[in-house]
Amino acid sequence: MDRRDFLKIFALTLIGSVSIACGEELQADRAASNKKRIAVIGAGLAGLAAARELHGQGYEVVVVEARDRIGGRIWTSTKWSDMPLDFGATWIHGIQGNPLTDLAEQIKAKRLTTSYDRTETYNTLGQPLSQAEEVRMEDLRKKVFGTLEKAQDEDADVSIRQVIEPLMHQFDKSSEAYRFINFILSGEIEQEYSGSAAKLSAQWYDSAKEFDGDDALFVQGFRVIPEFLAQGLNIELGQVVKEIQWHQSPVRVITQKTEFTADCVLVTLPLGVLQAGNVRFTPELPRNKQNAIAKLGMGVLNKCYLRFPKVFWPADVDWLEYVSERHGEWTEWVSFKRAANMPILLGFNAADRGREMEGWSDRQIVASAMETLRKIYGRGIPEPTDYQITRWATDPFSLGSYSYNPVGAVPKMRQELAAPLEKSVFFAGEASNQDYFGTASGAYLSGLRAAKEILAI
Template sequence: MHRRNFLTLFALTLLGAVNHACGKERLSGTAAASKGRIVVVGAGLAGLAAAQELQTHGYDVVVVEARERIGGRVWTSLQWADAPLDFGATWIHGTQGNPITALADQINAPRITTSYDRAITYNTSGQPLSPAAASRMAELRAQVLRAIAIAQDAEVDRSIRAVIEPLLQQFESVSEAQRFINFILNSEIEQEYSGSIDRLSAHWYDSDQNFEGDEALFVQGFRVIPELLAQGLSIELGQVVQAIQWDQSPVRVLTQQTEFLADHVVVTLPLGVLQAGTVQFTPDLPPAQQTAIAQLGMGVLNKCYLRFPESFWPTEVDWLGYVAANSGAWVDWVSFARVANQPILLGFNAANRGRDVEAWSDQHMVADAMQTLKTIYGANIPAPTDYQLTRWATDPFSLGSYSYNAVGSAPQMRQQLAAPLGETVFFAGEATNEDYFGTTHGAYLSGLRAAREIIER
């Protein structure tokens, strides 16, 4: 293994050998005398936010990233030149007071908004829900929420599935009522939290906080945010961290190719990567942190973008819902016809179903999606001219989409996950954010929090 220290690395990056941000202006200058050497593991929003904040405060910072790109779970595909597509995060969830809005405003990033009120829901045979069916669904929804509310006051935590099972059992297995309940559970809970109802904690699944305001998305893709945050940073791409030796000074961060030495390390590895144990901590992480890693859940949300020669669905709505016979199958769709004037549909698969479809071939996935669309819009709809798909659960540098509160976990475990290792290693990333887990703003705020922990020491 070739060993080099941080200053050597800096010299190399300044020569332009590997510096992602080479030639770009810094957002802010570094102090003349460095306050210390920092290695940030991961160039997602948490890592970039931490790095930017620490550099602004006079630390020498390098970001070490496994992929050949920045952004992590913010990833905009530019494959269709006229339609940037977000494979990961799409929306600023709640624009008011959201720190991502402030960043977007800083660069005047054009945004558009989708609305959950612009929606149409189809029954299993493909007809829009009649007013009578819609009110039957609303009644079942109230029953689902009531059952969960009661379970939230119970002493012992149970999965959402366990809580809803008695309600499901009141109906025939092939009944409309069961399909409606499964639709509600998938569309409103699994798609949002990415965990399966088999594992989501009834006590804590919705313990997160929300910002008010619109659901805004970026015309040029969410990539504009990591690109802003990366300005002026030294970022080493293609460096897969394998080990962090932390009870020594300097701390050693070992990658496949090299070694980085630092006074402090900020680890922003996704929960899925921490759970897989592919990065070895020496000594082992403390028991409380290991428990948090094991007990919190890493969920799955996958996307399938289909592009058509023209729109054949109602173009005034943003959301299309489908009450699938097969629970969770192509239940939610977003139309880009109104907001972006593009004949593009985005279909989602979440939780267990999201995990299962990753084993399918692209052709299988597109054919399955098309089957649902044909059920709704007829056999004569045009074939897609192109498609783009995600497979987040098998992505080795994510191993899932975002974290959720599983039965056996509790919100405070996110603080245990975030607890620093002595004075040396600090943790950030969406999963460490008790209030805003599973979001870009949660990741960003966690990065700022980890930076502050170092600065205030």
């Protein structure tokens, strides 16, 4: 179908000329094809997976996307022409049995693996952990996760921080042990789940399943996946959806420029956007869905890539970790030396620290990162030649990085988020996937699930 035919069928009309969409011509087209017309909101992985599936089944699909690019939270920067860098998702987490591995194989996308076995951890003074410190860290790690496991047997749900507080109180705030516990909470929990330990549910923070195997990243960036899924699809970029009128046939999707009509709509808006109420549903969403949206959490993980004239850190490690004095500040770093032979470091900040730093200028962020690196590698290290920084919490079309389970949320809320409204509105997106929320795989699978629901009506 060429674009002109599509526009005719989809009745992509300027506001005020809606009647054309419902006109006789369109009715005739519909009767002829008998296939449903679907508007998919969001060209992230969930939206593209669903659109591809439905398009493949002969449905008439338009993907309505606010940004001027596809991919959503998969966004590969090509600013450094010799090294594409992912601002959003980087890794296929667990390559075994992962549907994204199958896609990557299909398109023969080159991948590299990074390993947590190649980690160097530095204490607050910037020294590699001594053997005694490693033993101490391991002991505290067991205590932290043992305490959390016990808390999962309790009826009442409290935050991870609350559960761990009695353990922390055993140590002076300036002690090494106290800092080690903060390091574990930040590096192993907040960076992974994106929520603050003070908010994450001790019962449900880790309720998602995981795929087995190594983590793999794409040599050309994660964008190869959305680019592949988007082939042959009709995608309307730069269309910010403002309202979905769903209690009528056809359903109307109103953007800042125009409106789309369809038999049904698939909403893949990020949880942060749903929470902000930036897209109005008319009529309002049912109570239980509103409740799920309000109670689930949207967390933050931000990245700061620093490019140097040369490598000054150990060349054979993938992960560099730092036991920061300030909770969660520059705790985790990835080196691109071993995997890609590039003098690039990627520093992360998550949860409250990540959110706070978004308010800083680029210059402040880079200076703060460099202060940490100088503590570890000395004052003689070179200044970065360039940097790239993300700010996902304030990105208006994401309003956060990925979802987590805070106190007050339970896993079944994700099913409530996913549940269709009659046969008119369907929902997908990472937050709607109870099993694999917070991941690219979860987003992709949610899109396939929603496509199946639509195919069944």
